[in-house]
Amino acid sequence: MAAPAATKEGLRDCRDAWAATIVDLAANDPRIVAVVNDSIGSSKLGGFQKQFPDRLVNVGIAEQCMVGVGAGLANGGKIPFVSAASCFLTGRSLEQVKADIAYAGFNVKLVGQSSGVAYGELGATHHSIEDFAWLRPLTQITVIVPADAWETAEAVKWAAGHEGPVYLRLSRMPVPDLAVENRVFRPGKAETLRAGSDVTLIANGTISHIALAASDLLAAEGINARVLNMATLNPLDEEAVLAAAEETGAIVTAEEASIRGGLGGAVAELTSAHRPVPVERVGFPGFLPTGSVEWLFNEYGLTPEGIATRAKLSLQRSGK
Amino acid sequence: MTVENDPVTLIREKALWMRRTAFRMVHKAQLGHPGGDFSAIDVMATLYFGVMNYDPSRPDWAERDRFIMSKGHATGALYTALCAAGYYPEDWLETYMQPKSLLNGHPNRNYLPGIETNTGPLGHGFPVALGIAIAGQISGADYRTFVLTGDGEQQEGSNWEAAMTAGHRKLENLTLIIDRNRLQQGQGTEQTAGLDPLDDKYRAFGFHVEMVDGHDVAALLGLLSASPKGRGKPLCIIANTVKGKGVSFMENQASWHHGVPNAEQFAKAMEELV
Numbered sequence A: 001m002a003a004p005a006a007t008k009e010g011l012r013d014c015r016d017a018w019a020a021t022i023v024d025l026a027a028n029d030p031r032i033v034a035v036v037n038d039s040i041g042s043s044k045l046g047g048f049q050k051q052f053p054d055r056l057v058n059v060g061i062a063e064q065c066m067v068g069v070g071a072g073l074a075n076g077g078k079i080p081f082v083s084a085a086s087c088f089l090t091g092r093s094l095e096q097v098k099a100d101i102a103y104a105g106f107n108v109k110l111v112g113q114s115s116g117v118a119y120g121e122l123g124a125t126h127h128s129i130e131d132f133a134w135l136r137p138l139t140q141i142t143v144i145v146p147a148d149a150w151e152t153a154e155a156v157k158w159a160a161g162h163e164g165p166v167y168l169r170l171s172r173m174p175v176p177d178l179a180v181e182n183r184v185f186r187p188g189k190a191e192t193l194r195a196g197s198d199v200t201l202i203a204n205g206t207i208s209h210i211a212l213a214a215s216d217l218l219a220a221e222g223i224n225a226r227v228l229n230m231a232t233l234n235p236l237d238e239e240a241v242l243a244a245a246e247e248t249g250a251i252v253t254a255e256e257a258s259i260r261g262g263l264g265g266a267v268a269e270l271t272s273a274h275r276p277v278p279v280e281r282v283g284f285p286g287f288l289p290t291g292s293v294e295w296l297f298n299e300y301g302l303t304p305e306g307i308a309t310r311a312k313l314s315l316q317r318s319g320k
Numbered sequence B: 001m002t003v004e005n006d007p008v009t010l011i012r013e014k015a016l017w018m019r020r021t022a023f024r025m026v027h028k029a030q031l032g033h034p035g036g037d038f039s040a041i042d043v044m045a046t047l048y049f050g051v052m053n054y055d056p057s058r059p060d061w062a063e064r065d066r067f068i069m070s071k072g073h074a075t076g077a078l079y080t081a082l083c084a085a086g087y088y089p090e091d092w093l094e095t096y097m098q099p100k101s102l103l104n105g106h107p108n109r110n111y112l113p114g115i116e117t118n119t120g121p122l123g124h125g126f127p128v129a130l131g132i133a134i135a136g137q138i139s140g141a142d143y144r145t146f147v148l149t150g151d152g153e154q155q156e157g158s159n160w161e162a163a164m165t166a167g168h169r170k171l172e173n174l175t176l177i178i179d180r181n182r183l184q185q186g187q188g189t190e191q192t193a194g195l196d197p198l199d200d201k202y203r204a205f206g207f208h209v210e211m212v213d214g215h216d217v218a219a220l221l222g223l224l225s226a227s228p229k230g231r232g233k234p235l236c237i238i239a240n241t242v243k244g245k246g247v248s249f250m251e252n253q254a255s256w257h258h259g260v261p262n263a264e265q266f267a268k269a270m271e272e273l274v
Helices: A014-028 A046-051 A063-075 A086-091 A094-103 A131-135 A149-161 A207-220 A238-248 A263-274 A293-299 A304-318 B007-029 B034-051 B075-084 B090-095 B125-139 B157-168 B198-204 B217-225 B263-272
Strands: A032-036 A056-058 A079-085 A109-113 A142-144 A166-169 A191-194 A199-203 A225-229 A232-234 A251-258 A279-284 B066-069 B145-150 B174-180 B208-213 B235-240
Touching: A014 A032, A014 A046, A014 A149, A032 A063, A032 B125, A063 A079, A063 A086, A063 A094, A063 B125, A063 B157, A079 A086, A079 A149, A086 A094, A086 A109, A086 A131, A094 A131, A094 B125, A131 A166, A131 A251, A131 A263, A142 A149, A149 A166, A191 A207, A199 A207, A199 A238, A199 A263, A199 A304, A207 A225, A207 A251, A207 A304, A225 A238, A238 A251, A238 A263, A251 A263, A251 A304, A263 A279, A279 A304, B007 B034, B007 B075, B007 B090, B007 B217, B007 B263, B034 B066, B034 B075, B034 B145, B034 B174, B034 B217, B066 B075, B066 B125, B075 B090, B125 B145, B125 B157, B125 B174, B157 B174, B174 B198, B198 B208, B198 B235, B208 B217, B217 B235
Parallel strands: A032 A056, A032 A079, A079 A109, A109 A166, A142 A166, A199 A225, A199 A251, A251 A279, B066 B145, B145 B174, B174 B235, B208 B235
Antiparallel strands: A142 A232, A191 A225
């Protein structure tokens, strides 16, 4: 068994990586513009605004208009990054995301900030745990959920160069960069954080760090868990999921999202059709009570212990 | 000026061809929205054959003027306009709404050249047109952007989001045209969720507003072809129109929003559309 991947020292906010990268890209490509709904601060675009005041389009608190404007800017030859709190970006303007971005196929990058339960105490209106389920059927949109600041920067760079709609779902939870040797960002491909043959833990976003910690707990009990960072939700790396089903016989998914229709849903759909194995889905069941991010994670088992427990349950179910 | 090169005559000829052709498409498909096609056709013929700068051999030409059909159900008007403009051959129109046709019930830019964005759900075209106009403003480009909405469509709040930013940014390269036929799908706009005074509303949002008979081609041509330079405001043209314009039994009848003709009605309409 491969040694567990260690993490580097130092926590980094993915939003800082986004902000620095978009400024760098914009400096070299005049087509790059940012579109916001009065979300300059929460999108950390103050530096962008200072450097490129004419290329920051603030439509005010008007998300439907914001997404439509993104499509129009793409029509006019720009590469718009439409950045707003993910709950509003995807929920309020879902029909614009569907018709103007996915169906029309414009080269627009949607950047969902403060996703998941980042706004824990603000309540279910401000949680963005439904966005995966809303966007997954829109197969024209590449959905990327970076695990750390490094992957955020890489995903932003990739999105800028990719011709087509992208949704980047960014976390505001500071995390260390995952320590993966010779790391290369490969959109659409699962990243193996740890090799293992007993069970596979599939996570995305900053939950990948928690899944990795869960694998440490399992290793202490002699269970060798494979850990996959599934940063790209759309399109799903079906090969990696089916290999996990085939080779480890049990799967746990973990995501800062609803257990319905997101990463867990995608894995369950695929495996049930092609290689049925027990799939335990760790995430949120629906609207959540008020609480801090930490409290909500603890309450719903998005912890190393919670994921390890579900891994053992999946093993029981598999008859291993 | 001879009749042959009189722009108003040319536009009227194109509009007549569009009405006859669109109604033939609707009759064959037994689907469509002919009432709204006919209210919009004179505005669209004026734009495509008297105002807009475009090249059908280069639909992606960066400097082209853009037309956004926000009332995407009026594909009879849009598809005939683009065909007459030279974007595709006439026989393509025969496939209107057939299985897998490129002439979908609502326009798709990935199917046909000349379509700027996908519309259908109402209230989408204006924000997209706004984004196109902002792109031109950022780049200092000279193209103009025209967006046509229905009047009932103005009930969608996204239009007013777009209006706020268009006025705020003083986008003189943007023209909003409202097809004011006063009928929505089921009944009159003023019986549903009244829009009047629509001109005052747009003035309050920072637009220069013009009211015009939407079937008076000479008046439309004058307003639409005037240079926007120096106006310092977006332009809103409220085109007072007649739903079903041109066919006696269709005019001002809400039932022709998505009504389709039988053989007798079709023949009668063809007799009138000359």
